Amino acid sequence: MDFFFNLFSDPVGFWNSHTLLISQIGINGIIATSMFLVLYSGQLSLAAPGFMAVGAYTSVLMELYWHTPFAVNIAAGTLLAALGGLLVGLPVLRLRGVFLAIATIGFIEALRLGVILNVPITGEGLGLKHAADPLGGVPIILVSLVVTVFLVWRLTKGRLGSAWSAIRQDEIAALSQGINVAQYKMIAFVFSALLAGYGGALEAHLTFIVAPGDEQYGVTRAVQILTFAVLGGSGFVLGPLAGALIVTLLPYIFLQAGPYINVFSGIFLIAVIVFRPQGIVGRGGLAIVRPAWWPRARARAPSPG
Amino acid sequence: MDQQIVNAIFIGSIYALFAVGYTLVFGILDILNLAHSAVFMLGAALTYSLVVNHGQPFAVACILGIAASAFMGLVIEYVCLRPLRRRQAPPIAALISTIGLALVIVAAIEQGTSSSIFSWLWVDGANSVAFPAGTVPNPIWHIGDLTLEASKVAIIPITIALMLVLGYVMRYTQVGRGLRAVAENPRAARLMGLDVDRMISLTLVISSALGGLAGIMFGVALGDISPYIGRDNVEVRGLAVIVLGGMGSIPGAVIGGYLLGVVEVLTLVTLGSGASGGVAFAALFLMLVLRPQGLFGTRLRERI
Numbered sequence: 001m002d003f004f005f006n007l008f009s010d011p012v013g014f015w016n017s018h019t020l021l022i023s024q025i026g027i028n029g030i031i032a033t034s035m036f037l038v039l040y041s042g043q044l045s046l047a048a049p050g051f052m053a054v055g056a057y058t059s060v061l062m063e064l065y066w067h068t069p070f071a072v073n074i075a076a077g078t079l080l081a082a083l084g085g086l087l088v089g090l091p092v093l094r095l096r097g098v099f100l101a102i103a104t105i106g107f108i109e110a111l112r113l114g115v116i117l118n119v120p121i122t123g124e125g126l127g128l129k130h131a132a133d134p135l136g137g138v139p140i141i142l143v144s145l146v147v148t149v150f151l152v153w154r155l156t157k158g159r160l161g162s163a164w165s166a167i168r169q170d171e172i173a174a175l176s177q178g179i180n181v182a183q184y185k186m187i188a189f190v191f192s193a194l195l196a197g198y199g200g201a202l203e204a205h206l207t208f209i210v211a212p213g214d215e216q217y218g219v220t221r222a223v224q225i226l227t228f229a230v231l232g233g234s235g236f237v238l239g240p241l242a243g244a245l246i247v248t249l250l251p252y253i254f255l256q257a258g259p260y261i262n263v264f265s266g267i268f269l270i271a272v273i274v275f276r277p278q279g280i281v282g283r284g285g286l287a288i289v290r291p292a293w294w295p296r297a298r299a300r301a302p303s304p305g
Numbered sequence: 306m307d308q309q310i311v312n313a314i315f316i317g318s319i320y321a322l323f324a325v326g327y328t329l330v331f332g333i334l335d336i337l338n339l340a341h342s343a344v345f346m347l348g349a350a351l352t353y354s355l356v357v358n359h360g361q362p363f364a365v366a367c368i369l370g371i372a373a374s375a376f377m378g379l380v381i382e383y384v385c386l387r388p389l390r391r392r393q394a395p396p397i398a399a400l401i402s403t404i405g406l407a408l409v410i411v412a413a414i415e416q417g418t419s420s421s422i423f424s425w426l427w428v429d430g431a432n433s434v435a436f437p438a439g440t441v442p443n444p445i446w447h448i449g450d451l452t453l454e455a456s457k458v459a460i461i462p463i464t465i466a467l468m469l470v471l472g473y474v475m476r477y478t479q480v481g482r483g484l485r486a487v488a489e490n491p492r493a494a495r496l497m498g499l500d501v502d503r504m505i506s507l508t509l510v511i512s513s514a515l516g517g518l519a520g521i522m523f524g525v526a527l528g529d530i531s532p533y534i535g536r537d538n539v540e541v542r543g544l545a546v547i548v549l550g551g552m553g554s555i556p557g558a559v560i561g562g563y564l565l566g567v568v569e570v571l572t573l574v575t576l577g578s579g580a581s582g583g584v585a586f587a588a589l590f591l592m593l594v595l596r597p598q599g600l601f602g603t604r605l606r607e608r609i
Binding site (some may be wrong): 044091092094095098099102103105106107109110112113114115117118219220223226227230231259260261262263265266267268269270273274277278289 | 339411
């Protein structure tokens with residue numbers, strides 16, 4: 001519990017000694033917001049790690065070969081990821097539900113195992129080392145996070161958001177109301193790719209290396225990002241953010257468990273999702289259901305009259 | 306090359322057996338049970354542990370391993386799925402709860418060292434181990450250029466026999482009719498007097514027992530048992546297999562398993578080991594884009 005104790009007793013010292021953790025939370029928050037966008041429009045897409053890889057590798061390669069300024073690299077990575085979103089979205093957005101999820105898993109693993117591991121310019125399995133860490137520290141990430149969340153929140157409140165909401169609740173009804181479902185889904189998918197690319201490009205500059213690990217750009221990461229959104233609740237933009245915060249902090253929450261940390265993390269995940277199926281942020285209390293062996297509550301006497 | 310094709314068929318059988326469990330649950334519940342790969346690993350790890358650390362004969366260990374896997378199916382149902390059904394949770398929630406359970410199972414095995422509280426379960430931590438030679442009688446036959454190990458050859462008849470039995474049960478018995486009724490429409494099935502919860506428990510028990518058996522076969526034939534065999538070898542490939550064959554289709558999963566085995570080996574031979582992983586996923590992606598109902602699926606299920 002030292003970790004949380006320090007947070008309150010010595011916030012400045014905490015800030016200085018956990019820069020990497022705070023940055024990681026910020027980046028996971030951006031990625032979680034990207035996941036929120038697709039879920040909010042009713043698409044179970046797990047493509048985020050693929051677009052993160054696009055953003056990360058583009059920005060690092062530009063830095064290594066063209067020595068362009070940091071902001072240009074990030075912008076290029078972000079835009080290329082959005083373009084990737086458009087290209088991937090064209091074929092896959094006809095799919096729904098779990099089919100979309102599996103198709104996007106196919107995409108991210110084909111990109112990681114097929115392309116990144118086989119094209120020499122990406123450093124293959126070893127990854128790319130880049131010299132400097134031009135990231136102005138945590139502030140850039142946190143400001144980006146706040147701006148991202150605010151923008152996405154505004155989007156969900158506007159015309160786009162209403163359309164997405166309608167599509168999520170009932171696609172056929174939305175279609176019959178004259179909403180161009182394909183177009184609005186594509187907009188959400190491309191925005192989501194853009195944010196993932198941005199988060200990926202920033203993340204590549206957290207450390208001095210980008211490497212194509214499974215927990216970085218593979219299925220494991222995709223599942224983690226999905227967990228952010230579902231655990232936090234995907235009905236409101238702050239939900240995935242809360243999910244990202246909690247999941248990133250899980251190792252600290254269960255610090256006492258030592259080596260059994262993943263056992264407790266798993267139990268925690270199950271407990272949260274069982275008692276709060278709609279996610280942590282959202283309407284309603286704990287979903288407690290009377291087990292079969294628990295005595296029925298006594299019926300109240302009917303009111304007179 | 307011939308040898309490679311034979312290997313493809315061996316590994317394809319394991320994929321098929323694993324994927325049938327996946328597809329059975331998906332077909333009946335419309336839920337992807339992501340703890341299935343952890344059950345696969347648990348079956349292999351527990352059987353190994355019973356043979357090596359507890360000195361049981363292989364046959365006993367196998368039966369106990371499969372029984373433990375089947376029991377895990379009940380755990381999945383009672384811990385991860387039934388509470389969510391009671392609360393009318395969105396299907397995506399079941400994805401997360403089964404991921405949580407998989408995390409717990411893998412972490413428990415991973416931490417199993419001789420001094421930990423899981424030492425009765427597993428003592429090799431994160432290491433990869435193999436059954437000591439001689440555990441399973443394993444004569445090696447040479448036919449032409451082919452080298453056939455009995456432990457691998459045995460996989461094929463076992464897989465096919467189990468699939469035939471499963472196919473028969475699903476099609477011609479009272480239980481199978483009940484399961485198919487639940488798959489078609491749980492509410493109508495309940496109104497017809499079926500105990501839906503019991504049918505779902507049964508589905509998970511069958512599915513997990515098959516998963517555990519697939520894990521044991523993997524461990525025996527490939528000599529690789531570690532906490533990560535489920536995650537690294539079959540988790541995503543299982544998805545690919547059920548998509549290739551058509552989600553929810555049992556014959557589809559079997560054919561899909563062999564197909565994936567062959568595709569992987571062919572790309573390995575023609576393009577080298579680097580590309581083989583990527584090609585399988587690219588095939589998965591293309592399949593979904595071009596024919597999302599799979600090779601044998603008849604209709605698209607819309608819910609997850």
